[in-house]
Amino acid sequence: MSLAIPPDPELDRDTVRTAVAAGNIPCLLPVLYQLTGEEKWLSPPYVPTPTKGYEEHNDGGFDPQIQAEIRDAVTDAVLDWCNGKPIAHPAPAGAELARLMSTVMGEPVSEHYSPMIAEQLGFTPYTPTDVGSTIRSTRQDFGVVVVGAGISGMTCAINLEKAGIPYTVLERNDRLGGTWWENRYPGARVDIPSDLYSFSFRPKNWSEHFARRDEIFDYVSDVADEYGITDRIRFGHSVDTAAWDENEQHWVLSVTGPDGEKQELRASALVTAAGLHSTPNVPDFEGxxxxxxxxxxxxxxxxxxxxxxxxxxxxxxxxxxxxxxxxxxxxxxxxxxxxxxxxxIAPNENYFRQTDDSKNWLFDHIPFYRGWYRFRLYWLYTERTYAALxxxxxxxxxxxxxxxxxxxxxxxxxxxxxxxxxxxxxxxxxxxxxxxxxxxxxxxxxxxxxxxxxxxxxxxxxxxxxxxxxxxxxxxxxxxxxxxxxxCTGFQQQRFLFPMDIRGREGTSLRETWDDDNGRAYLGITTPGFPNLFFLYGPNTNPPGGSYITIAEAQVRYVVEAISRLVTEDLSSIECKPEPYERYNAELDEANSTMVYAMDGVNSYYRNSSGRVVTNSPWPVADYWARTERPDPADFTATKRRIG
CATH class of the missing domain: 3.50.50.60 (FAD/NAD(P)-binding domain)
Known part of the structure; x- marks a missing residue:
């Protein structure tokens, strides 16, 4: 992400100095280190004070003399880079990355976060395994159906495209965007800062700190067009049923099209991306x-x-x-x-605030700055929140x-x-x-x-x-x-995938397996008895804080690599084993029972009719990211493809 910024040898000192003067010093310090390689910028007296609440903290808590010294050094380093000086540390990782994260926040940040943040900031971006040539030569009948063209479905389609895997997206609405197409009520806007509530691989210069619905919808539409997935979406198509055909080793879907006509589709793998907030909860009032x-x-x-x-x-x-x-x-x-x-209800001074032009200029001209700004938002709105749960x-x-x-x-x-x-x-x-x-x-x-x-x-x-x-x-x-x-009565969040009728091996009903509102899945992604079926935003994957898009990207990486394995190992199916499924859910329920939202007297959509927490993940986002980094073949039963 950050490395895509090209140096501009035409930049003059006054322009850079003016822009840097408006920048966030805690985010400029790691930029300074990466450009120059000078260790001193990570040590006293150049360590910011911790951020209080959600404050901007642009001065880092430094006195005016230290502020001026840092900003002058950043100006020099940026101009040197523009004039051809190589970047000293273009892709920090491990302990080095942890030091930079700690510098940004003015507090210790564990190396445990380094792998996820390296991917999110573009230092080690996720690149799907390209299996396109294998499919074209030996698996011409291979294809994936993705149900839903919201954030999760789009992320999946983009990465299937990169992997060379044929796919079709079925979307019940007339437009993509899911939540951001359906929710058009007055005042609708995101409640996570826009720079965090966006794809890590596709940044945007937002007009407001908390973007309104229309700008978010335009953003996701632009992303779909840029990555070439819009033409692969069949709009106005609702999936009524999906059944696993054991003989043919594929899914058979019954779909209702825009004019009410019934269609039958087949898929080697099925990915549901119907979303948590997709089926409105409409009370039946007397009268x-x-x-x-x-x-x-x-x-x-x-x-x-x-x-x-x-x-x-x-x-x-x-x-x-x-x-x-x-x-x-x-x-x-x-x-x-x-x-x-x-x-x-918490105050936030930026809720209605327009984005300053200087901020977007820094994003577009200062390498790594956007990434560190995004990380800072992640820490404030995700890790800080989790610590109170x-x-x-x-x-x-x-x-x-x-x-x-x-x-x-x-x-x-x-x-x-x-x-x-x-x-x-x-x-x-x-x-x-x-x-x-x-x-x-x-x-x-x-x-x-x-x-x-x-x-x-x-x-x-x-x-x-x-x-x-x-x-x-x-x-x-x-x-x-x-x-x-x-x-404003919410959604039927506990009834995952309602009203779809999904049936796995031997006609087993997923809704009956889940007792209607008691969804369970391994990693929230897959369930025994349902081969080649993967859930995005499935049971217990609602993050404990921050942006869901981070979770979506982690899940999609896991799902796309699992589907790719079907091709690389010439498999007809993979199915989650009962042992990891049971072990994971026991651990999950125990962890959820220790959280504030599971306390007596706390009632919310997080719980189902029996009181079990079915929507939320109890783990920090980085922990869930680590669990889903790559599928473990030992967690699955694999069936070799029959030929002939």
């Missing part, structure tokens, strides 16, 4: 058929819906509700928000509710909530969660508290009991007249 107004789900937003001057009710107070409520609050006549449970087993004797760090988050977030609700004790009581931070996803304040304090906005902590022709009635008997009911 809904008699309601004269309009009912919409946030993920099914009608393009012609006009809420101006309308009386609106919003069910939910999660991420989508927060974004939507704030976005439309000044358009409506009145609004009532029905909150089942309050959320922990495990429950301290000795918390009671220490006088802690969860752990020292989680309790500190609670105190900080409560203090912020107090500042936002000052003078309105009733609103404070309604919006203060009674469960620990990170029991649910931590949300970013986009003006939520300010909006709830507007005179025409009302917050009710109750459920809808029934609808009437003109409005709603809550469980406590409160009645409100409304014109539009907006459902």
């Amino acid at each position: 809904a058929t008699d309601f004269h107004g309009q009912i919409v789900h946030s993920a099914q937003w009608p393009e012609d819906l006009d809420v101006r001057g309308k009386r609106v009710a919003v069910v939910g107070s999660g991420a989508s509700a927060m974004q939507l409520v704030v976005a439309i609050s000044d358009q409506v006549e009145s609004m009532v928000v029905l909150q089942r449970q309050p959320q922990w 495990p429950v301290d087993p000795n918390r009671e004797e220490k006088g802690k509710l969860v752990s020292s760090l989680n309790d500190a988050y609670r105190a900080y977030l409560t203090s912020y909530l107090d500042s936002q609700t000052a003078g309105d004790e009733k609103l404070r009581r309604k919006t203060l969660p009674d469960y620990p931070p990170f029991g649910k996803r931590l949300l970013i304040d986009n003006g939520w508290f300010t909006t709830l304090r507007k005179p025409h906005v009302e917050l009710l902590t109750d459920n809808i009991a029934r609808l009437t022709p003109t409005g709603l009635v809550t469980a406590d008997g409160e009645e409100r007249d409304i014109d539009v009911l907006i459902l």
Whole structure:
């Protein structure tokens, strides 16, 4: 990624100096070391102070004299590079890379993270095994079907393309993008910094720190076109059933096309990329058929819906509700928000901030700078978050509710909530969660508290009991007249791959194997009894923090290498053995039981109807990356291909 920047011998000192003056010093220090090879830039007095919260920390905590010295040295090093001086350390790894990561954060970072970060920053990018020539010569009938053209499906298609593996992507929608095509409600934007919520192999100069939905959709569309996968997607195609044919050793899919016509497709391997947030959860309210107004789900937003001057009710107070409520609050006549449970909300000064031109200039002209900026975001939004999730087993004797760090988050977030609700004790009581931070996803304040304090906005902590022709009635008997009911009620996250009917060996139903909402898979990717079937964003792969795209790239690497093995070893099938599957899931459930989101009294979509955590991974992202680095042949039963 970073090495793709060509040196520009036409750059002048004033231009470079001006840009570097606006740069983040903790990210410039490893750049300086890589360009010059000078060890002194990794030692005192050039070690930044640790970052507090999510602050930019551009000065690194240095006094003005040290800041000036570093920025002048970076300017000199960049100009030397532009004039032909070789890069001293173009691809750091291992302990050297760990030193650079520690420098960026001003705190120790273990070498354990080096392999993943080296790949993510482009020092050792993943390159799939190219099996195209073998397929063309000996396996002309070999092909893969990918179900879904969201982030995961796109990542898979791009790497299958690189590997020379024939594939077809089936997408039920008319456009690609998955979540970022379906969620077009007002105010929709990412809640992970844009520079982290993007493919590691395809950076972009974003217009905002937290990009809006349209810019993200345009980005994924551009990536699909650039990598040549758009023409391989069949839009408007829904997979109804998929069955393993034991005699022919392939999958047989029944597909409904755009005009309702039924088709049958065959695939040597099947990859599902249907996503976690794909099937809306739509409550069945009593009286809904008699309601004269309009009912919409946030993920099914009608393009012609006009809420101006309308009386609106919003069910939910999660991420989508927060974004939507704030976005439309000044358009409506009145609004009532029905909150089942309050959320922990954190401030972030960059949430609505435009990206400075100087930042993008540094990305485009300073080698490695974009990568280190991305790493810094990864650490703040992923590793820092994870550290607050495990429950301290000795918390009671220490006088802690969860752990020292989680309790500190609670105190900080409560203090912020107090500042936002000052003078309105009733609103404070309604919006203060009674469960620990990170029991649910931590949300970013986009003006939520300010909006709830507007005179025409009302917050009710109750459920809808029934609808009437003109409005709603809550469980406590409160009645409100409304014109539009907006459902921010989430998705059926526990019912992986619903409503597809997938059947493996001997006609075994995957949905019955999973008891409908109790999905289990080895690494979240594969399940015994279902050969050549691979899941992306499958059971227990929701990351404990940060960007899911990092997880998607790790899973795709594993899946593409597993599929390539079918070709390189001339196999008809590989199937996960029961032993690693059982061992992994026992370890996973034990680890999940120690996390804050599994504590008594914490309820979220993370759990299924029996209380088991089915969506979340309990491990740090780097640990999951290491587990999925390469498929272990010992974990699979392999069947040689029959010829003739």
